[in-house]
Amino acid sequence: MRIVFMGTPDFAVASLAALVNTGFEVAAVVTAADKPAGRGQKLSESAVKKYAIEQGLPVLQPIKLKDPEFIAALKAINADLHVVVAFRMLPEMVWSMPPKGTINLHGSLLPQYRGAAPINHAIINGEKESGVTTFLLKQEIDTGDVIDSRKVSIADDDTAGDLHDKLMVVGADLLVDTVKAIEAGDYQEIPQDPAVEIKHAPKIFKDFCNIDWNQSAETVYNLVRGLSPYPTAFTTLNDKNLKIFKATVEHKEPGIAAGGFLSDGKTYLKFATKDGFLKLTDLQYEGKKRMTVEEFLRGIRL
Incomplete structure (x- = not known):
């Protein structure tokens, strides 16, 4: 099964490494474009790009995800599955492209804490438990059918950084198990409960x-x-x-x-x-x- 992996920060590197180390065929990696950083404003590469280059994986860095050249390059890869971890919101032409769909690893127990900052908001709200969820992408953000999830306890003195590191490890294992299930065709798609009162996790300013x-x-x-x-x-x-x-x-x-x-x-x-x-x-x-x-x-x- 050919996979295209999409992600940017360290959180995503753990998942990408888990897929590579398990032996899945990662045909290409999509990540953010290099950006100027620091006092010298030298171009800085994303954590995912650095790892991908070390592993000899092809890297795509589109500025716009609807760019015709990027779409053509993505189609040429002919992936069976797209995997997204800590990336950007994808246009439908991207997430609907592969025959097995596009899955996302999210840092909460969906449907709770949909949004850009689930780890931060779980701690801010004093939660005692969080987790990770794999789900299939659809049009509305973080609303697709759930495939699997894992729970993680939050200690009274855990920071967002502590929870990030816990979820990064547990999430990588969950993602590998999810991809194995998809490859075997042995999984269920569970709709998110619309009756649940949702706690949101918007971007923090x-x-x-x-x-x-x-x-x-x-x-x-x-x-x-x-x-x-x-x-x-x-x-x-x-x-x-x-x-x-x-x-x-x-x-x-x-x-x-x-x-x-x-x-x-x-x-x-x-x-x-x-x-x-x-x-x-x-x-x-x-x-x-x-x-x-x-x-x-x-x-x-x-």
Whole structure:
């Protein structure tokens, strides 16, 4: 069975490597175009492209997925199945092309957390469980028939980065099992339940990351976890942005206005919420590197 794999970041590399290591024929890889990055604005290759080149796999990098040259090249590959992991929304002419369809690996237990940021929003909402789902693509995003899924528990102190790494490994195994089932014709297509009340996972923008200290300590804590390590929750201190990567909750009456802070200038810095404190442990001040709260306090006068 000839496969075209479509993906861009590290999350997708694990799945691509699992398919290659299992012995599936990956006829080509489709990934994002190289982009300028860093101070020198040198062209940077996606993680998937780097892995594909190491494995000697043909790589396609279309700017537009409806480009006639790209469509012609894709048809010429004559794939049986397209596999999508952390890529872009595909036009119908692409996902409907192969005879066995196009499957996607999604970082949630569908139908919950459809959208671009399922890992972040699961943590932000304080979920205790998430998972990965393989499903067949159709027109509306993340709504296709489910083939299989796996559950993953979320610890109370897991960040989005921690959950990402768990799902990356479990997702790669699930994808291999799904492709094996499709190759054998031994699988069911299960429609997503339209009666379920859906929690969405839209793309995250900067304004969303700005902490509202009038919320509960638990809510702010989950926001910090859900945005760490990227794009990162932040507040302002001395008129500069302060990114917060890790923190703990203190459940006690704040005694000061929400958004105010307490510090001994040496070992702790904590911000008041409406019902407690968020005690910072790992942060980054504007113009500085990421550091512990102790390192930060040694270099600043509050």
